[in-house]
Amino acid sequence: MNFELQKQYETTDAYNMIMGLKGMFQDQARAERFNTSKALFSCRLSEGNPVSPHVIKMIGHIESLEKLGFPLSQELATDVILQSLSASFEPVILNFHMNGMEKSMTELHGMLKCAEESIKKSSNHLMIVQKTTTFKKKGAEVYEFRITNNCCSIYFEDMLYGHAPLMNGFRYSYVYLMIHKLESFEKFKEFQNEVQNQLGKTIKCLRSDRGGEYLRHEFGDHLNKCGIVPQLTPPGTPQWNGVSERRNRTLLDMVRSMMSQSDLPLQFWGYALETVAFTLNRVPSKTVKKTPYEIWTGKSPGLSFLRKTIDMDENVHVHKARLVAKGFKQIQCVDYDEAFSPVAMLESIPIILAIAAYFDYEIWQMDVKMAFLNGNLSEDVYMTQPESFVDLKEARKVCKLNKSIYGLKQASRSWNIRFDEVVKGFDFIKNEEEPCVYKKVSGSKLVFLILYVDDILLVENDIPMLESVKTSLRNSFSIKDLGDASYILGIRIYRDRSKRLIGLSQDMYIDKVLKRFNMQDSKNGFLLMAHGINLSKSQCSSTIDERDKMSRITYASAIGSIMYAM
Incomplete structure (x- = not known):
């Protein structure tokens, strides 16, 4: 405390002294905060001016606000800097948001300097x-x-x-x-x-x-x-x-x-x-x-x-090019143990969609690229060298796989195990009755995740949480963001959010089934078979001619196709 202040408060008790100093300097701090925030939010980078001094100046204002007791969150500080840039940086900002980037102030400064060089070129x-x-x-x-x-x-x-x-x-x-x-x-x-x-x-x-x-x-x-x-x-x-x-x-x-x-x-x-x-x-x-x-x-x-x-x-x-395991036949308990991999039941999708319709949740769809390549192998698996990639010096040798690839019996299961480990690391909880349906709850925020092989359906009630989940998935896998769900597993999704209704249609799938069995010109009608009829083996084909005739009728395939339709 300087001499003038000491003399002013030498006869004042401690409480009044503190209150006096607080009133004196608090007003100054508030005025300084106002001027700093005004300078920060009014910063604009003119077209053609260098970006580095501009960003350094804004970071200085942000740090000053933090010292004054009013820190800006990392996301808000980033948004303020990006909004202050000139029009030539619009594509950089778009790319930043589309890829869900998260940068510190120093990293953001370096990124914008590199972008500036690219814009100049x-x-x-x-x-x-x-x-x-x-x-x-x-x-x-x-x-x-x-x-x-x-x-x-x-x-x-x-x-x-x-x-x-x-x-x-x-x-x-x-x-x-x-x-x-x-x-x-x-x-x-x-x-x-x-x-x-x-x-x-x-x-x-x-x-x-x-x-x-x-x-x-x-x-x-x-x-x-x-x-x-x-x-x-x-x-x-x-x-x-x-x-x-x-x-x-x-x-x-x-x-x-x-x-x-x-x-x-x-x-x-x-x-x-x-x-x-x-x-x-x-x-x-x-x-x-x-x-x-x-x-x-x-x-x-x-x-x-x-x-x-x-x-x-x-x-x-x-035709798509894809590396597939090639070599000797796999033997169970030698180079693989289990091949079973669960997928979400078809009935689960309408249930989750009904919840989304009722509560007006967001429905988002994503696709994992080359999903089976993400699986880890617990067994030693070997394959012959791929065609056109044979090492002539080591032509007689085989390749040992470090990761799962397409063609392995355990490829689907390895992918499912890897995905399960990753999403549980994001605090998702797996449904015990439906192993490919996950749920994440944070206060009032809720996210459902449905996995069907490599198709992901996200249902949530909070967009920032959805973006966080999408970013986490992108950091773990190569994922294609398909946006609002409109088509999944051959089912077209129609939505009227004003009425909180969702409609599901399999018309394209049913048309394909009818065309496959030459019934595309058939008329609509009720089932011709009467209810309550019991089928028995005595009704099976008994003669060679009848068996030959029935062998050309794909009855089992038709029933299986109908069972998939909801």
């Missing part, structure tokens, strides 16, 4: 245009446009802008390459002319994510002139463009994969992007009954560029 943008058919008005067509940075300039050096329109209701994509995103307006007019002149379709609405290129006066004047209604999604809500976001990520993942497996110069990335969009437009999708190309154009696509087979039901099967 190239402008990496991909535009997604989405068409949705959610309007009740017949023929209404809405297109969603968005531009995002690919955040992969370390891989794509001389990247141009990519304009990839996505038709949501059809899952059909267009791709246009640009030098600068200011060309978006011209590309939109090119897209509009192609849609109107070649397909006879009319654009009714344009939905965008408030990108500056869509808010320009010339763009708005063109929309008004053509009678196109602009729709803007709220700021910071990429989930409103869920289909576009997932398609964006799919395109980028496939382009990276194609380029990494080829020896082509990096400037060929644009051709790879066009090839990816061309391929996705012509392959089947679970979301729609036909290929996107067929639905969008009304013509059957040519699939000669794919390695494929067509079965007797005219279903297209695309």
